[in-house]
Amino acid sequence: MEPLKNIYSKDWIKNLSLVVSKVDSKITPNEFQKKVLESPWKEYELKERINRLADVFLFFWNEPLTHIEPKLIRLIELLKTNGAQNFNFPYIFVNDIVSKAGLEDFDTSMRILEKTTVFSSAEFAIRFYYQNHFVPTLKQMQIWSKHKEPYVRRLASEGSRPLLPWGIGIPEIKRNPEVHLPILKQLWNDENEVVRRSVSNHLNDISKINPDLVLEFCKNRFGVSAILDKNLKHALRGLLKKGNQDALSFFSYDTKWKPKDFQFYLKQKKIKIGDSLEFTIEFQQKSKESKMIRMEYKIGFLLAKKTYGYKIFKISEKLIPPNENVKIIKKHSFKLITTRVYYPGVHTISIVFNGREYEKLEFILENKK
Incomplete structure (x- = not known):
């Protein structure tokens, strides 16, 4: 998956610069693009790019928030005319323009944020006022x-x-x-x-x-x-x-309920980063009445300092009738993602029924060759 920061492509910046030049004729598209993309833009992550965009606007609009307000509102109007929808994440920097320029002008800031949050949420900007x-x-x-x-x-x-x-x-x-x-x-x-x-x-x-x-x-x-x-x-x-x-x-989860004849096993004890861990659980529901069962699995991820971080994942929840035999086959992907770093070594997995943990197994995660 392409990094989210790439929503701010050169073409996106170019299109924004054309709208900006219509809002303020003193800003040429080339000037605006050059200022946004100057080094170290390529190395910037998403939040840094959002921050850069706000700073570039304030470089050109170095004036009180009351003077910026009509330009900012006009900018949003033109963007929407060009097809931008409300609650539009890439334009979240418009709220940062407000907080950076008007932190000491509370009343004006609140008046503007009430409008800009509809176009792109002000949830981060408002915290500077808190x-x-x-x-x-x-x-x-x-x-x-x-x-x-x-x-x-x-x-x-x-x-x-x-x-x-x-x-x-x-x-x-x-x-x-x-x-x-x-x-x-x-x-x-x-x-x-x-x-x-x-x-x-x-x-x-x-x-x-x-x-x-x-x-x-x-x-x-x-x-x-x-x-x-x-x-x-x-x-x-x-x-x-x-x-x-x-x-x-x-x-209505019965936290005292226990599975009968519970079996839990892994298809393989070693997997490589990028592959999936497949496991199977089998049990019987022997209660005389139907039971609402919440089934989860808990993985102990090996961390950099050889400690463990635990995360619980849902399998399912359902009302299981009496004398029901249940078999579930599940896979957990260890495909590389931006929100988690995988470390090779011994990891753990256990099954959780209605908040109670059962049988912990170990498996080895290896680097992909």
């Missing part, structure tokens, strides 16, 4: 949680997540994740799925800091609709993977 203007930003997010535009409502949840990937850390949110409960209570049953999904991710973040807070939030909210129950389950996914008994009990 860092520098915590209370006013919190109040603004509470106001936005009732906004008519769903992408603005989403920002109120997504931008305030305690553990937002890529986002700068906000210690006060980590220390007091309950500060955003009023926003989550407002949005958990929002009419828009993109908003509800953000709330689920926010709650999952909190569950890593304060599980009881999330369990209390969720326990009396089940049963409104199947869709909302699904969102709540997504919020509890981290706790479910950890085998949290309270979280499991919300979904």
Whole structure:
């Protein structure tokens, strides 16, 4: 798969420069392209490229945010005229232009971000305002949680997540994740799925800091609709993977259930990086009544310092009738991906039923020749 940073190709930059020159005739397309692509652009990763784009705009627009505002709005209008859709990730730098130029102009920044977040989410930019203007930003997010535009409502949840990937850390949110409960209570049953999904991710973040807070939030909210129950389950996914008994009990999992005649074996004990590990599990469900079973497998990945990092993967979950014989064959790919580095050596794999771990096996991961 091509690195995500390559969305900013030379052709993409060229097309952007043509639009920029229409917004500001003082900027020629060649000047803009040259400034963006100057060394060490080729070595930059995705976040560095986003940062460079914002800095280039501010190189040409070295002026107060109030003067930048009409140009930025015009830029978005022209981009949309040329076919760009709302909630468009490559243009996320427009929000960085705001935070870089107007961190001390809170009111203007909020006015602009309310518009730009619809075009490309301001979830990362808003965190700089939390860092520098915590209370006013919190109040603004509470106001936005009732906004008519769903992408603005989403920002109120997504931008305030305690553990937002890529986002700068906000210690006060980590220390007091309950500060955003009023926003989550407002949005958990929002009419828009993109908003509800953000709330689920926010709650999952909190569950890593304060599980009881999330369990209390969720326990009396089940049963409104199947869709909302699904969102709540997504919020509890981290706790479910950890085998949290309270979280499991919300979904009728019997944590005391045990498989009968359980067998677990690997097709091969040695595989190469790039290949797949195939394994088989067999068991009987001997209870007198049907049981809801959540089946997962847990891999212990060997790390650089010869310690292990563990990750749980879902196999399936289903209601299994009495006296059912179950056989499942599964593969786990060790194909190279950008989000994980594989180290050759002994790894482990175990099976998890309803939060309880069964039988750990070892296998050897080898370098591909």
